[in-house]
Amino acid sequence: MSKPIRYLRKSNKNKKRVKTLATFLRGLSRRKLRGLDGLAMALHKEAFKKIDCLDCAHCCKVMTPTFKPADIKRISKHLGMTYQEYQGKYLYKDETGDWMNTKTPCQHLRKDNKCAIYPVRPKDCSEFPHTQNREFKAYIASTHIQNIEYCPATLHVVERMHQLIIEQGKKNLSAADVKVKQAVPVGYPY
Numbered sequence: 687m688s689k690p691i692r693y694l695r696k697s698n699k700n701k702k703r704v705k706t707l708a709t710f711l712r713g714l715s716r717r718k719l720r721g722l723d724g725l726a727m728a729l730h731k732e733a734f735k736k737i738d739c740l741d742c743a744h745c746c747k748v749m750t751p752t753f754k755p756a757d758i759k760r761i762s763k764h765l766g767m768t769y770q771e772y773q774g775k776y777l778y779k780d781e782t783g784d785w786m787n788t789k790t791p792c793q794h795l796r797k798d799n800k801c802a803i804y805p806v807r808p809k810d811c812s813e814f815p816h817t818q819n820r821e822f823k824a825y826i827a828s829t830h831i832q833n834i835e836y837c838p839a840t841l842h843v844v845e846r847m848h849q850l851i852i853e854q855g856k857k858n859l860s861a862a863d864v865k866v867k868q869a870v871p872v873g874y875p876y
């Protein structure tokens with residue numbers, strides 16, 4: 687996902703909070719901490735127990751997913767369009783060569799915040815916000831730092847990590863540090 691519009695930077699307090707969390711994440715990418723990925727997964731589940739994407743849909747409203755050729759092929763077929771028709775109608779190639787939506791909100795976002803092409807949506811959408819991915823650190827620079835300002839679930843995960851690692855000084859991390867009573871699906875929980 688890319689081309690976001692910041693929405694948390696509305697007050698000086700939020701600016702400070704975002705800066706603190708971004709600095710924390712940069713530091714985290716250089717530290718060796720055992721159990722970080724397990725903790726991230728547990729916090730991801732905790733976040734989506736509290737946050738319903740259908741009340742948010744912020745990513746679909748202000749960001750664009752990256753469309754890989756397999757995504758374009760699958761979606762255009764689903765819509766009864768050719769690959770080229772879909773590309774020409776909805777997408778542009780950015781400076782890095784990735785195919786992105788021309789407009790936001792996404793053309794597939796419905797008024798009820800559901801995705802009209804949910805079963806065939808881009809892989810980038812089904813894996814968003816990537817806080818459940820196995821290597822949390824690998825997504826810090828490219829994804830999580832940006833998303834603390836755009837995705838409430840990412841913000842929750844990073845704030846809780848900050849609480850445990852910095853405020854409580856935990857060095858050996860584990861999913862047991864997070865009390866998750868019930869498993870939830872990864873990605874968009876609807």
Ligand code: SF4
Pocket residue numbers: 737738739740742743744745746814815836837838839840874
């Ligand atoms: S993934 Fe994040 S930004 Fe997208 S709808 Fe869910 S909580 Fe909102």
Ligand code: SF4
Pocket residue numbers: 745746751792793794795796800801802803804807808811
């Ligand atoms: S394809 Fe669906 S899930 Fe992805 S941005 Fe568009 S509306 Fe959201």
